[in-house]
Amino acid sequence: MAWASLVIAGLFEMFGVSMINKLHRDRNLQSVVLLIIGFGASFLFLAYAMKSLPMGTAYAIWTGIGASGGAILGMILYGESKDWKRLVFIAMVLGAAIGLKLVS
Template identity: 85%
Template structure:
């Protein structure tokens, strides 16, 4: 269950990052509320996961999901550059995240 909570925390982290971008584009109270909900839920699920998982592992995987997911969403939704080097480094982050899961 801790791993499920950790993945959900990472997904909410990605949502929070999207809401930061939305808030920069559209300064509305709805964007600010969604940003707070996204990061708040992310921290709650991360805290739940850390009841069982080691702090270092949980934090590394949480940031890996958030960082790589945010980069992928930027490529897909906002036409950010998608050159080979960028994709390769995103893949390395995802590979390290999966590797931590496998050895934990």
């Protein structure tokens, strides 16, 4: 259950990051509320996961999901570069997260 919570935390982290971008474009109360909900839920699920997972592993995977997911969302939703080098490094981040799962 801790690993599922950690993945959910990472997905909420991705949502929160995309709401930062939305806030920069829209500057409205809805964007602020969604940003707070996204990061708040992310921290709650991360805290739950850290009850049984080592802090370093949980934090590394959480940030890996958030960073790579944010980059992928930027490519899909906001037209950011889809250069093959970027994709290779995103794959490396995800591979490292999977590796941590396998050794934990």
